[in-house]
Amino acid sequence: MTHQELITKAREHATVFERGVPFDARVADFERVTVREAVVVRFDSSKRDDHILIYLDRASGDFITAEYAPPTQTDTREET
Numbered sequence: 001m002t003h004q005e006l007i008t009k010a011r012e013h014a015t016v017f018e019r020g021v022p023f024d025a026r027v028a029d030f031e032r033v034t035v036r037e038a039v040v041v042r043f044d045s046s047k048r049d050d051h052i053l054i055y056l057d058r059a060s061g062d063f064i065t066a067e068y069a070p071p072t073q074t075d076t077r078e079e080t
Contacts, residue, residue: 010027038056038064040054049072050071051069054066
């Protein structure tokens with residue numbers, strides 16, 4: 001995809017995101033746009049149900065963002 005196509009896609013995704021946030025900032029409020037090629041490094045384990053994702057700039061390895069996906073909440077308590 002071209003940079004312009006990626007920017008258009010990002011704006012489409014932002015529209016959905018903007019509906020669910022409590023603050024007043026919108027993508028349209030920010031006039032400077034940067035397109036970076038990123039990689040996602042995923043850390044997980046066969047013994048755990050959670051994982052960590054680290055997003056890095058592909059060319060430089062600079063940190064972009066990270067996210068943690070907590071384990072699935074399964075209630076294993078017995079009902080009384």
